[in-house]
Amino acid sequence: MPATWLEDLPEDSPFGPDNLPYGCFTTDDAPTSPRVGIRIGDRVLDAAACARAVGDPHVELLDHPTLNPLLAAGPAAWRAVRAAVTTWVTDPGLRPVVQPCLVPLDRVRLHLPFEVADYVDFYSSEHHATNVGRMFRPDSDPLPANWKHLPIGYHGRAGTVVVSGTPVVRPMGQRRAPGSAGPSYGACLRLDFEAEVGFVVGTPTALGERVPLSALAEHVFGVCLVNDWSARDIQSWEYVPLGPFLGKSFATSVSPWIVPLDALQAARTAPPARDVELLPYLDDSGEQPWGLDLRLTVSLNGHPISRPRFADMYYTPAQQLTHMTVNGARLRTGDLFASGTVSGPDREQRGSMLELSWSGREPLVLPDGTERAFLEDGDELTVTAWAPGPGSSRIGFGEVTGRVLPARD
Amino acid sequence: MPATWLEDLPEDSPFGPDNLPYGCFTTDDAPTSPRVGIRIGDRVLDAAACARAVGDPHVELLDHPTLNPLLAAGPAAWRAVRAAVTTWVTDPGLRPVVQPCLVPLDRVRLHLPFEVADYVDFYSSEHHATNVGRMFRPDSDPLPANWKHLPIGYHGRAGTVVVSGTPVVRPMGQRRAPGSAGPSYGACLRLDFEAEVGFVVGTPTALGERVPLSALAEHVFGVCLVNDWSARDIQSWEYVPLGPFLGKSFATSVSPWIVPLDALQAARTAPPARDVELLPYLDDSGEQPWGLDLRLTVSLNGHPISRPRFADMYYTPAQQLTHMTVNGARLRTGDLFASGTVSGPDREQRGSMLELSWSGREPLVLPDGTERAFLEDGDELTVTAWAPGPGSSRIGFGEVTGRVLPARD
Incomplete structure (x- = not known):
């Protein structure tokens, strides 16, 4: 797997940088504003906040209460966002801007991550x-x-x-x-x-x-x-x-x-x-x-x-x-x-x-x-x-x- | 049926003031902006435009591309809007402001009037x-x-x-x-x-x-x-x-x-x-x-x-x-x-x-x-x-x- 700068991520974590699944979460300080999160280890990366901090243009696909805008963007966008997120969690140079966007898993509430159509x-x-x-x-x-x-x-x-x-x-x-x-x-x-x-x-x-x-x-x-x-x-x-x-x-x-x-x-x-x-x-x-x-x-x-x-x-x-x-x-x-x-x-x-x-x-x-x-x-x-x-x-x-x-x- | 000031509405019209069904329509001058319409005779009343012209506060339920906000508002709102619309098409004093909001049926395109959930x-x-x-x-x-x-x-x-x-x-x-x-x-x-x-x-x-x-x-x-x-x-x-x-x-x-x-x-x-x-x-x-x-x-x-x-x-x-x-x-x-x-x-x-x-x-x-x-x-x-x-x-x-x-x- 690509090496990450997260020091406490076990080598065998099922949520390492090869996975990077998407969800939607709230925290106690903003309980009614779900945000897109990406799980890595036992942390959740606030995706839009991180994109904004890094200056990534995909922020517009991520700054929503559900995954639907990202889902609708299609496979080229999915690959581009995934590549960007991989860089965020593996490039040590980005650590100072990315690390503040990580929230411990036990401090988030997880929501239905997308609006179900059929x-x-x-x-x-x-x-x-x-x-x-x-x-x-x-x-x-x-x-x-x-x-x-x-x-x-x-x-x-x-x-x-x-x-x-x-x-x-x-x-x-x-x-x-x-x-x-x-x-x-x-x-x-x-x-x-x-x-x-x-x-x-x-x-x-x-x-x-x-x-x-x-x-x-x-x-x-x-x-x-x-x-x-x-x-x-x-x-x-x-x-x-x-x-x-x-x-x-x-x-x-x-x-x-x-x-x-x-x-x-x-x-x-x-x-x-x-x-x-x-x-x-x-x-x-x-x-x-x-x-x-x-x-x-x-x-x-x-x-x-x-x-x-x-x-x-x-x-x-x-x-x-x-x-x-x-x-x-x-x-x-x-x-x-x-x-x-x-x-x-x-x-x-x-x-x-x-x-x-x-x-x-x-x-x-x-x-x-x-x-x-x-x-x-x-x-x-x-x-x-x-x-x-x-x-x-x-x-x-x-x-x-x-x-x-x-x-x- | 309540008397309407629309002069060319036949007495036996199935779309008289006792009916007033809701739909969503566009016109050629704004083909991508569906609006809520109410059918009366062979005309469609532009509901939000009329509410605005009349100064009716229900404009916020009607000024949308689908009926969903009105649907979500519940039966008290449905009755209030229906009563208001009935007044619009029956009160001769409102004719000068309501009549410009009527569009001939053959000049509109009708759309799916609500977003279907299940x-x-x-x-x-x-x-x-x-x-x-x-x-x-x-x-x-x-x-x-x-x-x-x-x-x-x-x-x-x-x-x-x-x-x-x-x-x-x-x-x-x-x-x-x-x-x-x-x-x-x-x-x-x-x-x-x-x-x-x-x-x-x-x-x-x-x-x-x-x-x-x-x-x-x-x-x-x-x-x-x-x-x-x-x-x-x-x-x-x-x-x-x-x-x-x-x-x-x-x-x-x-x-x-x-x-x-x-x-x-x-x-x-x-x-x-x-x-x-x-x-x-x-x-x-x-x-x-x-x-x-x-x-x-x-x-x-x-x-x-x-x-x-x-x-x-x-x-x-x-x-x-x-x-x-x-x-x-x-x-x-x-x-x-x-x-x-x-x-x-x-x-x-x-x-x-x-x-x-x-x-x-x-x-x-x-x-x-x-x-x-x-x-x-x-x-x-x-x-x-x-x-x-x-x-x-x-x-x-x-x-x-x-x-x-x-x-x-």
């Missing part, structure tokens, strides 16, 4: 889709007929995307008890998480434009972690025939740091072999594919319960973006698309309680001796991840975390 | 859902088990909501021919419309808040017409298990005039009798219900092909709003929710080509002798509507129209 959620883990199919539709093929031909996805609620740390109130709603003729109304009884990876769109497209597989990096600015909170009982009663609605729309949490796609070059990897030939627009066999070697850890109340690997995903984010726009649907700055639950082939790689407890039939036993089929009030669910960086470095994603609060009558 | 589409016509069920799932009950217990809905793509008049390019995508093992790629072969009614949310809610049935008018600013363009072949291949995605996301057209909910008091009517008891949170039997007597006309290339009645909808917009927020999902200013296809019990009341041609098996014959199973390139599809106003007056909705352009290779 939110799309995919369903691209073969292991997850197979597990769900086995549980929900035991009498048919676990994978629907379309699954190996396209990345299945649906639109979620952009207005309830919240930043990590936001408490999640257990939703009320309709659900039908097994064996019951009709539904009843009450608090969700099968509250779940889904560990996912999210992709943040910067460069928009015009209505009618299609994005080819090769253009992911022209449109996607960066990557975050996503917890797609799910009310399984509400979802299973409502989802035929138009898909999940209230079972998902109460909250979707995202990690506060957006890792630039450029920081993930060393993490690129081949996706799993596809056993069904894809139509040409989705066929990435002639491309350098966009599989990504991200290692996720899911913890419940601080205890790791799963370690899914993003490299196991059947469809890549490039395929998802291409599919999402093949009908001419336009992209907007701030669009977020998530991978779908990341589950691996092994039991300890499952990315949801539904799978970990096999629909509640095999509850998890936590170190405190309690059992969990689904999430209980007070539970705190956290997803972290890292990816290989250049050399032996690691690229950290931080965490997406949230605590379950009781339902409100 | 877009939700319901499925609340029993006749439509039954027809679709019979065609798509002939071996099971036409209505899913949940249908009479909740208004089924899903999130659509907010970024492709376009204003009436925007051409619609036939989408490309995956579809599977009947009898085929796998999908092929190409232009949609079963392009359809869906005639719907849309509700525009003004007042937001906090995360966790539920909106009761009685509070529709506290949150919904007004009503428009919606054409939920649908690619039936793409949709039927993709929609299991997570619902419609690319089959709907290429375009959704809305009419340019938002009719204030306050203009529809005389159109309120009882919804059809429900034959399954609703859970208390959806039971509107103790309320003045929000069924609405809107009469729609669907025309294909100028020829009326259907006359659905919104009064036939099984669920009201109040029930849809209550259901959409029962899980604590927050509302944002600019949220749009649509009713779902409006179809009646009779053949000539069906709100989609899918139903009118019975999935293509009974093509429509147009006056020019051509047949239509689905929409062809060059076809222009228009939905208009009116509702009863006070006395014998009519409240017009104008139209949502769009022409189909050929697919782009």
Whole structure:
């Protein structure tokens, strides 16, 4: 990694100068004025203040309460800003002007880093889709007929995307008890998480434009972690025939740091072999594919319960973006698309309680001796991840975390 | 209706002083500066210019390129602005200052009148859902088990909501021919419309808040017409298990005039009798219900092909709003929710080509002798509507129209 003048930054920090993720923060002295920050080690660089101090012209992209103006500026600007920031934290000559712009991480509050335009959620883990199919539709093929031909996805609620740390109130709603003729109304009884990876769109497209597989990096600015909170009982009663609605729309949490796609070059990897030939627009066999070697850890109340690997995903984010726009649907700055639950082939790689407890039939036993089929009030669910960086470095994603609060009558 | 000083406004105009719908327009002399306009007869009142000329303090809510600031201001402000506008067009003493703010309708260009936050589409016509069920799932009950217990809905793509008049390019995508093992790629072969009614949310809610049935008018600013363009072949291949995605996301057209909910008091009517008891949170039997007597006309290339009645909808917009927020999902200013296809019990009341041609098996014959199973390139599809106003007056909705352009290779 490039040498930095920050003396207390450990060599193996997942937030070294190879990463430099973007977020938005406030400090106690200006609690209502979010600013763009760049994480390095356990500090946050006030990006606009630093650009101004250094005399960098990109200050106009950075001096905003969200990342949206930077996102909209496109890949040439993203690269230029990243190069500038790298210089700021590595050029010892700049230290006197840059150092005053660093704020300790424990003195900032982190906010939703971008205004979400449309939110799309995919369903691209073969292991997850197979597990769900086995549980929900035991009498048919676990994978629907379309699954190996396209990345299945649906639109979620952009207005309830919240930043990590936001408490999640257990939703009320309709659900039908097994064996019951009709539904009843009450608090969700099968509250779940889904560990996912999210992709943040910067460069928009015009209505009618299609994005080819090769253009992911022209449109996607960066990557975050996503917890797609799910009310399984509400979802299973409502989802035929138009898909999940209230079972998902109460909250979707995202990690506060957006890792630039450029920081993930060393993490690129081949996706799993596809056993069904894809139509040409989705066929990435002639491309350098966009599989990504991200290692996720899911913890419940601080205890790791799963370690899914993003490299196991059947469809890549490039395929998802291409599919999402093949009908001419336009992209907007701030669009977020998530991978779908990341589950691996092994039991300890499952990315949801539904799978970990096999629909509640095999509850998890936590170190405190309690059992969990689904999430209980007070539970705190956290997803972290890292990816290989250049050399032996690691690229950290931080965490997406949230605590379950009781339902409100 | 209150008497207006506009001399050339016909007594029976559907855009008389009982209506006063809001939109956003530009004129040739300022083509890049949309302004809020209020339609009266065949004129558009430049709202901010008029407020300024009259010395009305609401100018700050009106002097914007979209309706969003007015939407966000809430029902007391909506009523105050409506009362002020009514005075402007009825008080002869104001004529000298108001008249210069009127622009002929044929000299304006109309724009999307609000920034769409989340877009939700319901499925609340029993006749439509039954027809679709019979065609798509002939071996099971036409209505899913949940249908009479909740208004089924899903999130659509907010970024492709376009204003009436925007051409619609036939989408490309995956579809599977009947009898085929796998999908092929190409232009949609079963392009359809869906005639719907849309509700525009003004007042937001906090995360966790539920909106009761009685509070529709506290949150919904007004009503428009919606054409939920649908690619039936793409949709039927993709929609299991997570619902419609690319089959709907290429375009959704809305009419340019938002009719204030306050203009529809005389159109309120009882919804059809429900034959399954609703859970208390959806039971509107103790309320003045929000069924609405809107009469729609669907025309294909100028020829009326259907006359659905919104009064036939099984669920009201109040029930849809209550259901959409029962899980604590927050509302944002600019949220749009649509009713779902409006179809009646009779053949000539069906709100989609899918139903009118019975999935293509009974093509429509147009006056020019051509047949239509689905929409062809060059076809222009228009939905208009009116509702009863006070006395014998009519409240017009104008139209949502769009022409189909050929697919782009």
